[in-house]
Amino acid sequence: MNHFGEKVSFIWSVADLLRGPYRPNQYKDVMLTMTVLRRLDCVLSPTKDKVLEQQKKLSGGKVKNLDPILCRVTGVPFYNTSRYTFEKLKGDPNNIAANLTHYIKGFSTRAREIIEHFGFEEHIAKLDKADRLYLVVAKFCDIDLHPHAVSNIEMGYIFEDLIRRFNEASNEEAGDHFTPREVIRLMVNLLFMPDGDILTTKGIVKTLYDPACGTGGMLSVAEDYVRELNPDARLEVFGQDYNAQAYAICGSDMMIKGQDIEHIAFGDSFTDDRFPRHKFDYMLANPPFGVEWKPQAGFITREHEEQGFGGRFGAGLPRINDGSLLFLMHMISKMKPACRDGHGAGREPKIGGTRLGIVFNGSPLFTGAAGSGESEIRRWIIENDWLEAIVALPDQLFYNTGIYTYLWIVTNRKKPGRRGKIQLVDATSFFKKMRKSLGNKRNEVCSDQRDEITRLYGNLEDADHVHIF
Structure with a gap:
């Protein structure tokens, strides 16, 4: 694995930003969701402009179910039609909560249903109120989690190591x-x-x-x-x-x-x-x-x-x-x-x-x-x-x-x-x-x-x- 320890340590260090509003046993409620969102963002980044272009071209036309077409563009069974990416979210700190919510709602239906099981919406408001949301999003922009940079096997190790640390902190x-x-x-x-x-x-x-x-x-x-x-x-x-x-x-x-x-x-x-x-x-x-x-x-x-x-x-x-x-x-x-x-x-x-x-x-x-x-x-x-x-x-x-x-x-x-x-x-x-x-x-x-x-x-x-x- 390539720099596995560095990636885990980097993500773990982002959790330091949560000190105060969150106790250590609550860190995983934010960090696991953000890691998944950043991973999905990196996967979709190369085809994002093409997806938005295709959606605009087909919108209001005869084709009602755009899922198969947009998934062919991304090459994976999901997509995101929000105009935002993590980098673009970072560019508008004053509206970070609304924009991140809009970004999550832009995922294709089945992907969004999976993401919703994290129950992250309540944490968006809490982080924003504590002036932590922008800091966390901006920090995650510094790590590339695209499969070309982090293989699926390595990503599995990263999740497991993070969860192990969180479980130790929360005495699961x-x-x-x-x-x-x-x-x-x-x-x-x-x-x-x-x-x-x-x-x-x-x-x-x-x-x-x-x-x-x-x-x-x-x-x-x-x-x-x-x-x-x-x-x-x-x-x-x-x-x-x-x-x-x-x-x-x-x-x-x-x-x-x-x-x-x-x-x-x-x-x-x-x-x-x-x-x-x-x-x-x-x-x-x-x-x-x-x-x-x-x-x-x-x-x-x-x-x-x-x-x-x-x-x-x-x-x-x-x-x-x-x-x-x-x-x-x-x-x-x-x-x-x-x-x-x-x-x-x-x-x-x-x-x-x-x-x-x-x-x-x-x-x-x-x-x-x-x-x-x-x-x-x-x-x-x-x-x-x-x-x-x-x-x-x-x-x-x-x-x-x-x-x-x-x-x-x-x-x-x-x-x-x-x-x-x-x-x-x-x-x-x-x-x-x-x-x-x-x-x-x-x-x-x-x-x-x-x-x-x-x-x-x-x-x-x-x-x-x-x-x-």
Whole structure:
């Protein structure tokens, strides 16, 4: 990455302008929105004049829906028809609040809907009243966030590092953990490795879903993996999250990458599943650790009792203080039907089934005596021969928790040699100490160690660090 630390430090330094009107735990309400707006502004800057010219030419004509035409001009699935850019906003300090509001309202409808989840309008008035708004906008003009200057991968790191710092300042809920990119890359390696032949097919299109997508880190890394493996392949990514800021960041990132914005949804995956009839080829998730599901208990319990295995939660319900296994059952409900050995019968597709990876703490693995909800859920998964592997990861990998974590690989299309078997990989010693800690993150899984874990997983042999059951 090119000067990643400098960019994060610069954006973080802008937050110093908020001291006084804002407390440190409120900085993210301004800084994340401004970073996204500046990123979008830089993306649209090269085509801004052409968009305004095209809009003027077509305005009042026979064409009523200008979206497809203006998106062709920008080359991305959004545009802005306001006469302002960040540079032009800087040129009129006396009207900065009204002009910034006008600028935001100039975004195309779907982009504006995503941005509105930041709830930034109230902060425009507050910043303006405190004489901070112009200073913040002017400062952001000094950083170039165009994808040519800051790649999508680097931008993801910037957002994650900023959010980590903001979470530390605001003491965010312990269960919400960002997944470090090296952990996501390991998950993606294990998820896609058996499907190398499929994913290298010319023109192949596959789908991937994350029901707790946050800012979209897993979607981005998976997309990059498939693109590097096969430039002719396309991975269509889907995600949902109930945190408004995270959803807005993820939606903005997917817009810039040209993904279908309708595939990124806001809402609770349990009580407001936005993809109820979808089945996916792949799924990834890092749901919150140890977070109670009491707010959704009425809905989930009713589905469990009324629909049984016809719904998502037929196997059982975990204890109320940890909803991690609910995410796994939700994901299993979205697996495509499997075709053994890749040969369909009749009209069935020749390649079916789904592979998924999910990160848990120790609770879903060890909690619950025989007959408990957790035990019944585990039994259901094992008896259906869906659990392919569990990889025990090192501790102190995550930014705001030092606990040990476990990567589960679950699939309804195991290779013949894996059927009836469960592989346990002890990767707790595969890490390197970081020179400088990032919150609770003191360890990292380097590329060599990631490759070795992937190799151990692929060999499927009893060995040091590996047990087959």
